[in-house]
Amino acid sequence: MVVAEEEHTAIIPSKKIVTSVKRKAKPVSSRKGEPEFFMSEQMSRLSTPWSIASIRAKMIDPMSLPAGVILDAAAGSGLQLIAFSKFLKRPALGVELDEQIAKFCAANMSLNSDGEIQRSLDRVLVGDGCNADSAITTYWSSLREAGTRAHPPIAMLHVDPARPKDAQKHSIDEMQPNLKSILKAWSRHLQVGPKGPAILLDLSPRLDSVQRAMIDGILETTFPGIAKTWEWLSRGGGRIDRLSVWVGSISSTNVRRCIRVG
Numbered sequence: 202m203v204v205a206e207e208e209h210t211a212i213i214p215s216k217k218i219v220t221s222v223k224r225k226a227k228p229v230s231s232r233k234g235e236p237e238f239f240m241s242e243q244m245s246r247l248s249t250p251w252s253i254a255s256i257r258a259k260m261i262d263p264m265s266l267p268a269g270v271i272l273d274a275a276a277g278s279g280l281q282l283i284a285f286s287k288f289l290k291r292p293a294l295g296v297e298l299d300e301q302i303a304k305f306c307a308a309n310m311s312l313n314s315d316g317e318i319q320r321s322l323d324r325v326l327v328g329d330g331c332n333a334d335s336a337i338t339t340y341w342s343s344l345r346e347a348g349t350r351a352h353p354p355i356a357m358l359h360v361d362p363a364r365p366k367d368a369q370k371h372s373i374d375e376m377q378p379n380l381k382s383i384l385k386a387w388s389r390h391l392q393v394g395p396k397g398p399a400i401l402l403d404l405s406p407r408l409d410s411v412q413r414a415m416i417d418g419i420l421e422t423t424f425p426g427i428a429k430t431w432e433w434l435s436r437g438g439g440r441i442d443r444l445s446v447w448v449g450s451i452s453s454t455n456v457r458r459c460i461r462v463g
Contacts, residue, residue: 209328211343214311222308244278254284267392269356274330279306292322296330303327333386354392361403397427397449406444428452
């Protein structure tokens with residue numbers, strides 16, 4: 202079930218949602234010693250491996266982030282969002298268009314809550330990640346209904362848009378949600394640190410230089426003068442597995458960097 206674009210509903214990560222999702226799937230760990238997650242077969246194919254997700258989270262200096270929650274505007278299984286929340290000690294907010302996937306995400310958030318930080322601000326919103334005004338209103342309303350009077354801002358935005366799996370080359374026009382739309386929508390809700398808002402874009406490693414320049418243009422138009430670091434990540438075998446842009450408060454002094462893991 203996919204909800205209407207202009208609407209959002211809030212799911213509170215809880216033992217109740219874990220019990221509900223357990224009727225459809227069992228939580229599994231990809232590797233020995235890694236956390237367990239609820240995953241459908243498709244979600245398992247699309248999710249970032251925990252080893253990569255945790256490395257990324259550990260690369261961010263918590264002190265560089267402004268106040269607020271970590272937002273994943275296309276959360277999927279929630280694996281990367283959970284890694285950010287766990288290692289940065291911040292509340293997590295996920296937005297997911299598909300209701301069933303959103304329930305899996307909420308169950309994963311509850312299953313992997315470690316009790317080290319207050320989880321009462323965690324939510325998953327079912328709806329369009331590009332409709333920021335509706336999402337933030339629904340989020341704050343859900344907190345208020347649960348007895349929390351806080352109106353937490355967004356400390357960091359993460360977006361890993363879906364793209365065709367069988368294409369030899371990818372373009373930014375194929376990505377969903379649309380990058381230009383989602384960045385513009387959330388721009389006025391992001392807290393600003395010393396180097397601007399904190400944004401991490403997960404992109405296809407198949408993007409060519411023209412497509413990357415277009416993304417630079419979108420970022421510059423939306424956040425004039427903001428610092429950016431392009432990152433190419435490889436797990437070996439002579440290929441690039443991940444391409445990402447670290448923007449604003451999480452950018453480094455280098456405009457480009459290459460990382461080898463594994």
